[in-house]
Amino acid sequence: MSAIAPATVLEGDFWPEPVRVLTVQMLGRRTKIEAVGTKTQQFYSGIFSEADLGRLRISTDAHRDFRGRAECFFLATEAHRVRFAQQFDPLFAVNTSQVDSLPHQIEAVYHYILRNPCIRFLLADDPGAGKTIMTGLLLKELKYRGLVRRTLIVVPGHLKDQWLREMKERFGETLTVMDRNVMNATWGRNVWQEQAHVITSMDFAKQDDVMATLGEVRWDLAVVDEAHKMAAYRYGDKTKKTERYRFGELLSRISHFLLFLTATPHRGDPENFRLFLDLLEPGMFANTDLLLESVQNRDNPLFLRRLKEDLRDFEQRPLFPPRHVFTKPYRLNDEEKRLYNAVTEYVETSYNKALASEKRNVAFALLILQRRMASSVRAIRRSLERRKSRLEELLSLGQWLADGGRLDEDELEDAPEAERLRQEEDLVERLTAAETREELQSEIQTLGELIRLARDAEHHEVETKLNELRKVISAEKLRETAEKLLIFTESRETLEYLVEKLAAWGYAVVKLHGGMNLDARIRSEHEFREKAQVMVSTEAGGEGINLQFCALMVNYDIPWNPNRLEQRMGRVHRYGQQKEVHVYNLVASDTREGKVLEALFHKLERIQEALGTDRVFDVIGEILPGRSLKDLIVEAIAHRRTLEEIVAEIEAVPNEEAVQKAREAALEALATRHIDLQRILGEDRRARENRLVPEYIERFFERTCRFIGMAIEKRRDGLWRVPSVPYALRNVSQEFKHRYGEVFHDYNKLAFDKQTARREGAVFIAPGHPLLETVIERVLNDCAQDVRRGAVFADTDGHLDGWLWFLEGELRDGANQIAGKRLFALFQARGSKELRLVNSSVLWDLKPISDTTEAAPCPAEDEVIAFAVEQVLETYRAEILELRQRDAAIKQKYGVRSLEQMSLESDAKLI
Known part of the structure; x- marks a missing residue:
């Protein structure tokens, strides 16, 4: 085939797509062809015999004669622009998700995480900063850029429902739950391989048989919530790795991008923190000195931490109003x-x-x-x-x-x-x-006596603690103000008891507990917001339910795990709370555990005053080194030590020392205190100016639906309806489903503005939504030849007379991975070789000409491509190169020194 030459487009069984020839070289009686795929830009090289060449076809539609259908050309070009939405919108995921992002969230995702060419990152913000939202934004950005097709999210078991709900409601992401029941139901198959977007619990995934199957699969992105639980500890020359840490090592090996989320990354132990970061970038820091140096220099590329006191909204107002915690002691009756x-x-x-x-x-x-x-x-x-x-x-x-x-107590705690x-x-x-x-008979007799005493106590008119609750309600003037009240308890029986009593007092009460499925819990949340004045909840209310419309909370009983206490308060003390929050802890001061709690809470109050922050409840273990709240209470109950000794131990820690330990445990030294609000506001302004606005997407979608023959109707309320999506548009590939999701049979309420969609409960249509994307796929396939042939448009204003070139530029790095892509338009006036950039939306201002019969001569492409490379892509390449070099310099700075340190240590061991 002597006609084969550079730029020729070939088709054949040797390639999965048409290819554009780069070079042709004769090797004796054979021909070597190097080419690039016209769809994927994949490089191909092969040596062909004469018989092989006979099986190749020169693409007949590659000739540009400008006789393509103009409407087709327009829709396909605009479809490409929608696919390049991120180019025009620096905050793409923010504007295509059902979230109202805050400055610190935008900064974390766009200024820190996405700047890394290979994302291996720890996000360690304080509780309530919205790490789930930041994860969703990151996932949406990476998926739409085509960088992520398979996602694994690992969370504590009790947080799975929260993640499922937030990913679905805010980002339209559907996750598949992987647990023991699923694995047992699919015996003999690797179910990890069959699903593209999976959520699982850490304590399920860490089991040996589960890790064996998980280790056979690769993930584009893995996210671990509460990642600090993957802990390892250094004792002298030996390192003790927990089961969760070994799971983290496996995850690090099988994941390309890796994101850790935690509010407590190292609890004041630098060596523990170094080993933790080793899961992200093994060997980055050979010792704690290098790690601490990177912290002091503020150039650690692996993590970001912000304290809640520093978080602001776009008006520079603090995100969190003050929180006041009161201890309410009482004494039991006889x-x-x-x-x-x-x-x-x-x-x-x-x-x-x-x-x-x-x-x-x-x-x-x-x-x-x-x-x-x-x-x-x-x-x-x-x-x-x-x-x-x-x-x-x-x-x-x-x-x-x-x-x-x-019994694995840690696993049970996270269930x-x-x-x-x-x-x-x-x-x-x-x-x-x-x-x-005999011993068992004696125990049963003892239980009978205890039950008799309990019934005697129940016959007392009002339980003392319940009366204390009533005093709190009266002091807060609940009946007069109609303020809402959230009551937490650990026990389901106590919950039912409180619901009965509060209802008898005349309050509208709703309950929430872990035995309710996700839909029922959401209904309870809605009823509390709209109707009920009081909610009584077990720990399930501290897991994934946001109640910032309530500012009064009572801990009817105190969990022995202080993290659960902080979790409870986090349900009301979070972004969106408009009032100062009051929290009451009810403590029986004449019981063993009550005396311990009362002494500890008083100590925490003094520390809180000195710190100027309420971030003290989740650092109790650091204030009392080597101890935990549970340890102290168990010692009191088991009478291992006297109550006086335990209280004395709490009081013995000097306030100054406790304050310093609280600061270290809160990781203030790691925190980035400054958020560049002006820069974020500038990006937000550019996003509003340049992004594909909802009205544009709406016009494009309606016009495209009419063209492909899919019925679309405008409703009386201004929303849209698609009564039936044709089977051909629903019959999408697995690759499509993994990237965008399922296309449904019909859509009754569609909106293109996210505020409208939220207000009306409509489906939000934006780039990345499966319905819009399947329409785009159809247009790109049906109009491919029209795009290659070119089309004719008229400028009724008479400003443009010549050729418009629409080009897609792509930059690849040394690993042949896409470093960046750009879509742009060039105009070349008739009779001139001069080229200039024009807005890629220019076709909206032109009129399609459908009856052209005379073929127009096609200008040479070489000069156009050369101009695009030198004038457009070179600037873009320089921007990316600068970011890559900066990242590489920081990693080299610590990585090379770490290698040198490890080499010295190895030499010393050999000697």
């Missing part, structure tokens, strides 16, 4: 005190006996019983009744359990509430420290 003493003595005796026999699960179950006691009389009474009944049943069968196998409570109840009901039949 009946309650007798019950408490008896239950605590039973728990103390059985707990110590269980530990002495190394029956840790039994000990754990008894502590759960003590927490029920601290919750309410009803909660402990019902737990005792169930335990007695189950132990009697087991006694009759002669099958009582002394321990019941290995969804319904699962956690189910397992806890099972443990409380069936595990016992009794070793003989």
